[in-house]
Amino acid sequence: MIKAVVFDFDGLILDTETPWYDAFSEIYKEHGAELPIELWGLGVGTSSEHFDPYAYLAECTGSEVDKKQIDELFWVKHGKLMESEKVRPGVVEYLRDARKLGLRIGLASSSPRSWIEKYLRQHGLFEWFEVIKTADDVSRIKPDPELYTAAAAELGVKPEEAVAFEDSPNGTRAAKSAGMYCVIVPNRLTSMLTFDEYDLRISSMAELPLAEVMGRFGN
Template identity: 50%
Template structure:
């Protein structure tokens, strides 16, 4: 089995749990109009784009919520911003970044979000310097679950798919890593832990449960 040479991180929900706040912001507004937005329904857009499932369109068109899109967007974004004020980097992420750098591993980021969104939060968290490459929605024709984001990051880092581990939180992200031929570990957040993942992926509730060295040994079959 090939030695691991790189880690490639997802961002939303993996490094910073922005996803739970989005779901709760939508869900709170839906409940105000006596609509239950289930996690199974909303989960279709987690880790991918709104082209797969658009919760704004769902609430306005399908559920007939009496708001126009501009108003709904403002309400959701206000709610999300308020909730995100309480969020910090997810447990174990910084330890992995520090240890990966010390071990000489290449480090990348592959996200279905836009670059400005990623840069804003990486600056707030103070971890941007760890990533040798950052690939986002603007770089590809298709975001996750399509593998292109991971394929570009792998090429940037100069490693083969079986020499890299993806750190993911969502079914769509895990599908993208698998389609790219990578090893991957799933670290679900408050929302994605309720979603169904393909097969039986390596999964932990927090990276604090498994050190990077333990993960490397497990993947490399040591």
Template identity: 50%
Template sequence: MIKAVVFDFDGLIMDTETFEYYSFRDLLQDYGLELPFQLYSSRIGGHVDSFDPYRYLQERCAEPLDRELLRELRREKFAALFANEHARPGVEDYLCEAKEAGLLIGLASSAPKDWVVPLLDKLRLTSYFGCIRTFENATRVKPDPELYLQVLQFFDIAPQEAVAFEDSPNGALAAKRAGMRCVIVPNELTRGLTFPEVDLRLNSMRDLSLNTMIRLLEQA
């Protein structure tokens, strides 16, 4: 019996990942360079150090670059792209359904808390979550299962009693390594990536109601 739902944040609740990629892509284009998505994709949903776009840029430029200036320029590009973003379709519906059904609701994100929580506050979704675990809580982030295992431990439930919602291969792998059911809802950036074996794939959380989705998982 499913007792809990656990959400990723970046790319799943808000499609921050697509705009982050675009902001790095546009920054490199200012220097006449392309940003290879195959290299960049390794950092999606996992540790940002798995691929460093700033280092990639510096290694291909003859002159030394000011990394802090690059960061500032990149953030400006991101802010302009991301200014009018909202939660992805169906996210709040799922949270409302979960709350009405009496399910435990958690969040496990490889991103820092000072990034995740202010955005949840902006969306007015923070109060739905009984447990939030972010970068600072773990010694190893996704695709390691530690963040998910911490949420399961907090709720005092078995892995098979929880469903994880993910948008990236790194996140899906973390959930499956934790022994959980995993439903993927890829975004614009991740829909073409190769995912590990998961329990269900949706184009949008509006494809199925949460109750119908849970019923399908429990009957499988």
């Protein structure tokens, strides 16, 4: 029986990921280079050790890049793009329905807590989550399962009693490795990436009521 739901944050609740790619892609174009989405996707939902956009830009241009200058430019561009981003469709309804169904509600993200809390509070979502596990709480982030196993432990459920909601291949690998069911809800960016094992794919949380999703897992 499913007793908990655990949500990713970036790209799932709020699409911060597509603006990340768009901002860096724009910078690449300004340097006369292209940023392949397949390479960028290696780092989505995890750390830059899987793909370093600064090093790849230097490789493409054949010259050193000023990381600090590019970083400053990136955050300006990303901030502007984020001004138009809203909570993804169906998220609030899923949180409300999870509470109505008596499910524990957690969050597991590879991002720092300060980043997540800022946006959760900004969009009035922070109070929905009983447990929030971030990069600050673990030694290994996704695709390692530690974030999900830690969230399950604090929620007081076994991993197999929880359903994770993810938008990226790295996050999905983490959830499945932890032993959870995993529903993927790709965003504009990650819908173009290749996913491994998962239990259900939906285009949006507005596509299928949470009760029906839970019904597919025996609830």
